[in-house]
Amino acid sequence: MSVLSVVLPAYNEELMIQKTCSVLRQILTEAEIEYELVLVDDGSRDRTWNEIEKAGKEDTHILGVHFSRNFGKEAAVFAGLAQASGDAVAVMDCDLQHPPQTLVEMYHLWKQGYEVIEGVKSTRGKESLIHKKCAGFFYGIMSKATKVNMQNASDFKLMDRKAVNSILSMPERNMFFRATSSWVGYKTTSVRFEVQEREAGESKWSAWSLVKYAFTNIVAFTTVPLQFVTVGGGICFLLSLALIIYSLIQYFTGHAVEGYTTIMMVLLLIGSAIMLSLGIIGYYIAKIYEEIKRRPRYIISQIIRGSQDVSEHARHDSV
Template sequence: MKLLSVILPAYNEEKMIEKARDTLGRILSEQDIPYEIVFVDDGSKDQTWSEIEKAAEKDNHVAGVHFSRNFGKESAMMAGLASAGGDCCVVMDCDLQHPPETVVEMYRLWEQGYEVVEGVKHSRGKESLAHRASAGMFYKIISKAVGIDMSRASDFKLLDRKAVDALLEMPERNAFFRALSAWIGYKTTSVEFDVREREEGVSKWSTKSLIRYAITNIVSFSSAPMQLVTGAGVFMFLLAVVLGIQTLVHYFTGNAVEGFTTVILLLLLIGSILMISLGIIGYYISKIYEEVKGRPRYLISRKIDSQVKEQRNR
C-alpha cells in the first residue's frame, strides 16, 4: 500500500480543521489506506494555524504549512503538492464540500493505473441565482479561452507523483491548477461528485472574486484576449474600407453628407476599442513583469511535517 497525501488549502477555516482531520482520518483508516493530511494555511486572519498545530500534536498523520501572508488558493495548492510526501496526492477543499468518501474511489482508480483522476461536478449544490449565473458565465468564458471544457471542472483531483513533479517543474508564477492538470496529459479518468453544503463558515468566493479569478487565469493560461485585440483591429479595418468607399461615392456624385455625426461616432468607437486593447495589452505586460521578476509563488513562515512522512524518509 502506497502513501496518499491529502492537501487541504485553508483560509480562515478554524472551525473546519479538526472536523476535516477527523472525517478524512476515519474514512482512510477504515479502508486501510496509508495517508498524511497536509493543511496549507493561506495567511489566515483567524486561529486556523493554531488549530493545525493542535491537530498535528494529536495526530501524527497531520502536516502543516503556514504562509507569511495570503498568496491565494493556487499558491496554496502548489505549496501543498511541494510539501507532500505521498506516491499520489489529492487536492480538495478544507470545508468538505468535496465529499471525503470520493477520495477512496480516486485512490482505487489510481491503484488500477490511472495517473490523474479528475473530480467532476454532478451538481453544484445550493447557490443563489446571482452566484450560479456568474459561475456559469465564468466557466463558459474560461472554457472558450483555454480550449478545455471547464464547465464541470474542479480543484478536487488525484495526481500521481510523476504528474505532481511535472506541475512543480513548471516555472510560471501565475499557475492555473485546473487547466494545467489537464494540460500535462497522463492517463486520466474522472469521478462524479455532488458538491455538499458547508458545515461551518461562509464561502470565500463572491461574484467579484470569481471575475478576478477568471481574468487572472485566462491571462496566465491563454493568449485569447490578445487575439481579440487582433480581431477588433481587423473589424475596424473592414469598417474603415466600407465607410471610405461610401464617402468617396458620395463625394464624386455630389451627395457628400453634411455634419460630423458619423465622424464623432467613429471616433468614439475607435477610441473605445483602442483603450480596451491597450488595457488588455497592459495587463499581459504586467503579468510578464511579474514573471520576469522571478519572485516565489509563496513564502512559508512555519511548517510541520507529518511523522508518517518523516518515518518514510528515514
Template sequence: MLSVVLPAYNEEKMLAKAAGTISSVLEEAAIPYELVFVNDGSRDGTWAEIEKAAAGNPHIAGIHFSRNFGKEAAIFAGLANASGDCCAVMDCDLQHPPEALVEMYRLWEQGYEVIEGVKRSRGRESVMHRASAGLFYRMISKAVGIDMSRASDFKLMDRKAVDALLALPEKNAFFRALSSWIGYKTASVEFDVQEREAGESKWSTWSLVKYAVTNIVAFSSVPMQLVTVAGVLVFIFAMIMGVQTLAKFFMGHAVEGFTTVILLILIIGSVIMISLGIIGYYISKIYEEVKGRPRYLISKRISAERRTDEGEKRLD
C-alpha cells in the same frame, strides 16, 4: 501513501471537522495517508486549529504562509511539501466529499495517473452566484480550450504527474487547467458538491471575475488574439463607412461630418483603450515572471513526522 493537500483560508470553523472526517474515511479504507494543510495567510485562528489537529494526529502536516498568496500558490506549496506516492487536492470546507477519495485511490491503484473530480451537481447556490459561475466557466472554457464546465480542483495525481506540474517554471499557474494539460492516463469520478457546514464561501461574483481574468491570462493567449480580431472588425467598419461617405460625396449628398466623426472617434478610441488594457495586463504578468520572485513564502511548518517551526523561504 496518499497525500491530501488542503488549502485553507479563514477556515477555523471547519478545520477540525475536515481533519477528523478525512482521517476517518481513509483509515476505514486502510489507505496510508498524510493531510497537508496550507494556511494561506488566514486572518482568523486557522493556524492554531492546524497546530491543534497536528498535535492529536501524527498524519497531519501544516504549512503557514507569511501572507495571503492565493489558492493556486497554496495548492502548489502543498504538492511541493507532500511526500506521498500520489497526491490529492481538495477543499478544506468538505464541499468535496472525502468518500470520493477512496474511489480515486482505487483507480490510481489500477494504473490511472490523473483522476479528475467532476461535478455532477453544484449544490445550493443563489441565482446571481450560479449565473456568475456559469459565465466564468464559459469564458474560461473558451479561452483555455478545455471543457471546464464541470471541472474542479478536486483531483488525485500520481507522483510523476505532480513532479511534472512542479517542474513547470511559470509563477502564475492555473492548477485546474494545467493538471489536464500535462496529459497522462486519466480517469474521472463524479461527485455532488456538498453544503458547507460552517463558515462562508470565499467566492463572490467579483472574486470569480478576477479569478477568471487572472487564470485565462496565465494559461491562454486568446485575449491577445481578440485584440487582432477587434482591429480587423474596426477596419472593416471603417472601410464600409469610407465607401458610403465617398459614394454620397460623388453623388452630391455629402454626409454631415460631426456625428460621423464623433462616432468613429468613440468606437476606435474604445477599441484602442481596451486593447491597450489587455496588452498591459499581459505585460504586467510577464514583468512578474521576469522578476523571478517566489510563488509563496513559508514562515512556519509542521511536519507529519518531525515538527518544526523554523521560518524559511521556498524558491519554487
C-alpha cells in the same frame, strides 16, 4: 504500503479544520488507506493556524504549512504539492464541499493504473444564472487552450507522484492548477461528484474576486485575449471600410454626411477599441514583468509535522 497525501488549502477556515481532519481520518482509516493531510494556511486572519496546530497534536499524519501572508489559493495548492510526500497526491477544498468519500474511489482508480483522476461536478450547485454563464465562457476558453474539456472542472483531483513532479518542475510563477493538471497529460480518467453544502463559515469568493481570478488565470495559461485584440482590430477595419464606402457614395450622389455625430461615433469606437487593446496587452506585459522578477510563489513561515516544528527540514519553493 502506498501513501495518499491530501492537500487542503485553507483561508479563514477555523470552523472547519477540526471537522475536516476528523472526517478524512475516519474515511481513510476505514478504507485502510495510509494517508497524510497537508493543511496549508494561506495567511488566514482568524484562528485557522491555531486549529491546524491543535489538529496536529491529535494526529501525527497532519502536516501544517503556514504562509507569512496571504498569497492566494493557487500558491497554497502548489505549496501543498511541494510539501506532500505521498505516492499519490489529492487536492480538495477544506470546507468539505468536495465529498471526502470520493477520495476512496479516486484512490482505487489510481491503484488500477490511472495517473490523473479528475473530479468533475455533476452540477454546479446553487449558483446564479449569470455566474453559470460566466463560468461556462471561462472554461470554454480554457478547454480550447488545454485541448481538454474543462466544463464543470474543479480543483478536486488525485494525481500520481510523477504527474505532481511534472507540475512542480514548471518554472513559471503564474500558474493555473486546474488547467495545468490537465495539460500535463498522463493516463487520465474522471469521477463525478455532487457539490456539498458548506457546513460552517462562508465563501471567500466575491463576484469581483472571481472575475479577477478568471482573467488572471486566462492570461497565465493562454494567449486568447491577445487574439481578441487582433479580431477587434479587424472588425474596426471592416467598419471603417464600410463607413468610407458609405461616405463616398453619399458624396458622389450629392448628399452630405452628417459631420459631428459621425466623427464622434468613429472616434469613440476607435478610441475605446485602442484603450481596451492596450489594457489587454498591458496586462500581459505586467505578467511578464512578474515572471522576470523570479520572486517565489509563496513564503513559508512555519511547518509542523504532528506537533513537531520541522520548518528547517521542509522543502521550499525555489526562487
